[in-house]
Amino acid sequence: MKKTSHYYLFVSLFIFSHLSFASWGLSDEQPIKISSQVQTIENDIRALPEQHFFSSNDYAQVKRLLSTTISQQKKHAEELKTALKNYRQNTDEAHWLTVEQNHQSLNSLNLSKQQLLKLTDQITRDQLTGFGPYGVTQFYSELTITQLNIEYYIHYQIRSFKNLLRDLRISPVPIISVIFKVLCVFFIFSWWLRNSDRLIKDFKKSKLEGTNKPNLLIRGIWYLTRAHKAIAWLLLITVTLRIISTLPSLQHLIFLEIFTWWVLGGSIAVSFILEFIYRNSKHNKKEIITLRLASIRHYVWGIIVAGVILQISSRTLGQGTIYAWINSLVYLFFVLLTVYTLKQWRTIVFNRINHIDPLPVSIQWAARNQETFLISIIATACAAAWLSWRAIQHSVISVLSQYAAFSHALAYLFRIEVAKQTEVSREQSNLVRIKGTAAFDYISPGSEDSVLIEDYAKEEMTALSRYLLTDSPAVCVLSGERGVGTTTLLKRLLNKVKNAHPLYLNCPYDGYSALLPEFAKQLGLSEGSTERDILQHLRNSDTCYLLAFDNTQRLVKPKVNGLADLMKLTNLLRRARKSHRVVLAIEKSSWRFIDRARGERLLFDLVTFMPKWDEKQIGQLLESRITTTQTAETNEKTPSISFDGLVLPRQWDEENLTEEERAKNGFYRILWDYSDGNPTVALRFFRLSLHRDKDTDAVLVRLFRAPHSDDLEAMPKPMLAVLRSIVQLEIASPEDLCECSRLSMAEVISTLRYFQSRGYIEWSDDKARISDHWFRHITNVLHRQHLLVK
Numbered sequence: 001m002k003k004t005s006h007y008y009l010f011v012s013l014f015i016f017s018h019l020s021f022a023s024w025g026l027s028d029e030q031p032i033k034i035s036s037q038v039q040t041i042e043n044d045i046r047a048l049p050e051q052h053f054f055s056s057n058d059y060a061q062v063k064r065l066l067s068t069t070i071s072q073q074k075k076h077a078e079e080l081k082t083a084l085k086n087y088r089q090n091t092d093e094a095h096w097l098t099v100e101q102n103h104q105s106l107n108s109l110n111l112s113k114q115q116l117l118k119l120t121d122q123i124t125r126d127q128l129t130g131f132g133p134y135g136v137t138q139f140y141s142e143l144t145i146t147q148l149n150i151e152y153y154i155h156y157q158i159r160s161f162k163n164l165l166r167d168l169r170i171s172p173v174p175i176i177s178v179i180f181k182v183l184c185v186f187f188i189f190s191w192w193l194r195n196s197d198r199l200i201k202d203f204k205k206s207k208l209e210g211t212n213k214p215n216l217l218i219r220g221i222w223y224l225t226r227a228h229k230a231i232a233w234l235l236l237i238t239v240t241l242r243i244i245s246t247l248p249s250l251q252h253l254i255f256l257e258i259f260t261w262w263v264l265g266g267s268i269a270v271s272f273i274l275e276f277i278y279r280n281s282k283h284n285k286k287e288i289i290t291l292r293l294a295s296i297r298h299y300v301w302g303i304i305v306a307g308v309i310l311q312i313s314s315r316t317l318g319q320g321t322i323y324a325w326i327n328s329l330v331y332l333f334f335v336l337l338t339v340y341t342l343k344q345w346r347t348i349v350f351n352r353i354n355h356i357d358p359l360p361v362s363i364q365w366a367a368r369n370q371e372t373f374l375i376s377i378i379a380t381a382c383a384a385a386w387l388s389w390r391a392i393q394h395s396v397i398s399v400l401s402q403y404a405a406f407s408h409a410l411a412y413l414f415r416i417e418v419a420k421q422t423e424v425s426r427e428q429s430n431l432v433r434i435k436g437t438a439a440f441d442y443i444s445p446g447s448e449d450s451v452l453i454e455d456y457a458k459e460e461m462t463a464l465s466r467y468l469l470t471d472s473p474a475v476c477v478l479s480g481e482r483g484v485g486t487t488t489l490l491k492r493l494l495n496k497v498k499n500a501h502p503l504y505l506n507c508p509y510d511g512y513s514a515l516l517p518e519f520a521k522q523l524g525l526s527e528g529s530t531e532r533d534i535l536q537h538l539r540n541s542d543t544c545y546l547l548a549f550d551n552t553q554r555l556v557k558p559k560v561n562g563l564a565d566l567m568k569l570t571n572l573l574r575r576a577r578k579s580h581r582v583v584l585a586i587e588k589s590s591w592r593f594i595d596r597a598r599g600e601r602l603l604f605d606l607v608t609f610m611p612k613w614d615e616k617q618i619g620q621l622l623e624s625r626i627t628t629t630q631t632a633e634t635n636e637k638t639p640s641i642s643f644d645g646l647v648l649p650r651q652w653d654e655e656n657l658t659e660e661e662r663a664k665n666g667f668y669r670i671l672w673d674y675s676d677g678n679p680t681v682a683l684r685f686f687r688l689s690l691h692r693d694k695d696t697d698a699v700l701v702r703l704f705r706a707p708h709s710d711d712l713e714a715m716p717k718p719m720l721a722v723l724r725s726i727v728q729l730e731i732a733s734p735e736d737l738c739e740c741s742r743l744s745m746a747e748v749i750s751t752l753r754y755f756q757s758r759g760y761i762e763w764s765d766d767k768a769r770i771s772d773h774w775f776r777h778i779t780n781v782l783h784r785q786h787l788l789v790k
Contacts, residue, residue, distance in 0.1 A: 033101065033104075034101070034104050034108050035076070035105045038072065038076070038108045041069055041072065041108075041109070042112060044061075045115055051118075059120070062120045063120060066116045066120060066124070069109055069116060073109045073113065076102055076106045076109060077106065080152070083095070083099045084151055084155070087155065099152065099155070103149070103152050110320070111318065113320060114320060117319070118319075128321060131325075164247070175247070181243045182243055185236060185239050185240055185243070189232060189236045192228075192232055193229070193232065196228055200228065203225070226272070226275060230264060231268060233264060234265060238257055241256055241260070259312075262308045263304070266301070269300065270300045273300060274293050277292060291344060291345065294344075295344070298337060306333070306334075310323070338381075339377055342377050343380075345380065346380045350383060352387060353387070363383055366378075366380070366382045366383045367379075431691040432692055433688070433691050433692075442626070442640045442641050442690055442699055443622075443626060443627070443687050443690070451621075452492075453624075456613060456617050457489055457610060460610060461493070463608050464583065464606065464608060465493070467581065467606050469493075471499060471544075471579055473578070473581060474606070475573060475581075475583075475584070476581075477585075477607040478583055478586070478610065479585075479586050479609050480585075480587070480588055480609060481587065481610070481678060482587055484610045484612075485610065485613075485679060486550070487550055489610070490504065491548075493548065499544065500544040501545050502546045503547050504548050504550065505522060505548065505550065507550065507551045507554045507555055509554050509731055512566075512568050512569060515555070515569070516530075523541075534572065535572060538576035539576055544579050545580045546580075547580060548583050548585070549569070549584045550585045551730070552569075552585055552586045553586045553587040553728070556593065558593045558724075558725055558729070559740045562597075563594060563598065566594070570584075589727050589789065592788075612677025613679050615669055617679075618677070618682050619665065621679050622671065622683070625686075642660070642698055642700055642701070643660045643663040643700075644663075644700060646663040646666075646703075663701075674706060675776060676776065678776065681772075681776045706777070709758070712777065712778065715781075718741065719751050720781075721741045722755075723755070723770070726768055726769065727770055727778070727782065730769060731764060732768055732769070733766060734749055755768070756768075760774050
């Protein structure tokens with residue numbers, strides 16, 4: 001039974017290939033002249049202008065031509081029927097020539113009718129292609145023409161086979177060549193089927209198992225191997241048809257390739273789509289996955305079948321009444337399939353709807369009518385469309401959120417919105433800001449017990465470990481902005497080392513001369529030890545040291561010969577000759593000066609830079625520093641601060657969060673954006689955002705007042721140079737600033753007094769440093785003025 005069905009399928013495709021072959025006007029014989037009436041209709045159609053320029057007379061001319069074409073179709077159909085009857089009685093060339101002429105004339109009329117139907121008005125087109133009396137009449141007329149065409153193609157095929165046998169008797173070489181090529185193709189195909197599994201396993205072992213992230217080409221090839229047998233069958237049939245079609249009498253078989261690609265190519269596409277959907281399904285429930293795969297399978301196979309039917313009918317019958325009827329049936333099929341699919345998904349769709357709040361008014365109506373007869377289908381469609389649109393929104397936001405520029409743009413919009421609300425709330429409420437050290441009671445400072453954000457600087461930690469946690473000597477540089485976490489990373493490295501004795505040294509402000517006594521003390525020597533004593537100890541010691549020098553920028557001054565202390569330290573460490581490992585932590589602003597001053601002459605084994613903290617890491621850090629209070633009744637710990645009343649714009653990817661959670665995430669995004677990935681700056685302004693309600697004594701978060709001054713932007717370059725020197729020196733005396741900026745002492749003191757009056761700097765033991773409050777604003781200005789690299 002299965003073989004019989006395959007036989008009928010092959011015969012049907014074979015006949016349809018001849019239909020498409022003849023409809024395209026391909027023939028190995030001399031072109032046949034069509035009748036004069038048909039030629040006149042063709043010429044009149046070519047004489048028509050473009051449809052965009054049609055007038056009422058042109059539409060009337062189209063109707064007249066259409067009426068003439070339909071009448072000529074009936075006439076030539078009768079003539080073709082008579083010619084075929086005469087040919088059955090006498091199969092000579094004269095009668096076949098008459099059949100060919102009538103057939104070609106009828107085909108030309110079919111094409112003319114198809115063109116005129118496109119040019120005519122909608123009312124006439126609907127009458128001739130619809131289900132009314134005119135449409136039914138045209139249906140039977142086209143059906144009669146189709147029957148005559150099938151009879152013609154049968155006779156045509158018989159004549160083709162006779163020509164093939166005649167050619168075979170004259171010269172069998174072309175047939176033998178085709179058979180040989182087909183056998184070669186079958187040999188390759190059978191070899192692939194026998195060895196494909198082994199080759200695919202070898203490919204997987206060599207290309208996929210040895211790497212974590214194979215390139216796109218390797219992954220694409222591996223994905224194609226999931227349907228390698230179907231692809232092999234498709235290629236076999238395609239190549240075989242192309243070889244056979246090289247014979248003059250069988251060249252029309254090439255059109256069977258179209259149907260092969262529709263059927264086999266469609267099945268391959270279905271398997272790939274289902275595989276992709278299954279692998280990328282976000283739901284773990286088996287029934288949902290099964291239903292999703294079944295729905296997709298129904299639609300894809302429906303599209304494939306509809307495409308085959310429409311293509312066959314278009315190329316054999318033309319786009320006339322029968323094609324319009326088939327097209328209507330295809331639309332009806334997909335409507336019924338959609339109704340069936342919506343009924344299958346109704347329960348799952350509304351179960352998801354019930355867990356979402358708030359809902360639009362239209363979706364609330366859909367939820368109320370989910371059980372109503374007939375209306376339930378419309379309600380399910382509305383709910384499914386809304387869920388799909390919502391999923392697309394979440395996917396778009398999820399993808400865009402991976403880019404820092406998009407997150408910065410959102411944070412900017414949030415900041416504007418929160419700033420408006422904050423100004424209103426400050427005018428209408430009795431909030432007072434928590435000042436000074438009291439803010440540390442709610443947002444704790446950093447300590448040895450603070451939670452570490454393990455995801456931060458993973459790659460930098462791994463890179464340093466390759467040099468510092470081995471047995472080979474190494475001198476590395478770790479550079480980062482002030483407050484980004486360089487000291488914490490150094491201590492993590494020291495805690496990880498197993499094959500060396502770790503030593504941590506914090507460079508003093510007084511330079512290399514003050515560092516030596518501390519270095520000697522850490523090595524177990526007396527504080528009065530000289531550089532020679534320290535070098536001798538490092539050379540003769542049986543202990544291998546991992547030396548971490550923090551704040552090494554204190555040995556650097558941005559002036560001529562300002563690297564002398566740093567060069568003394570590096571020379572001392574390099575002359576130790578043992579397998580000691582050294583890491584120097586230098587602020588990025590000072591490292592840029594070192595790099596430009598020394599270039600390739602200052603050689604280190606590795607120079608790595610601390611990255612900026614991303615939004616997620618900043619959020620985790622801020623969340624970990626919020627102190628908690630324990631209630632006596634429930635014995636539960638609750639945060640000591642609240643985000644109530646801080647309303648931020650709703651985002652597509654945060655619809656399932658509470659108002660406080662959404663406010664918290666939005667505020668963390670604002671802090672991350674303002675701090676530019678610096679956790680110390682983010683924590684400072686988080687504390688500046690704390691306010692106490694005088695009535696309830698609750699601690700609430702409101703938007704901080706970011707420092708803003710146009711004076712910095714318009715400041716003269718010499719004054720900005722003084723600011724840059726303070727940033728690079730970390731803490732600077734007026735004498736140091738004179739040497740670095742080449743200004744007089746009077747100019748420096750006057751500039752420092754100007755900075756102090758505006759709060760830009762703070763004083764410590766007659767030395768100036770950038771205030772924490774203005775640090776980010778000042779570094780941003782210097783960066784925009786190309787005076788500093790953040």
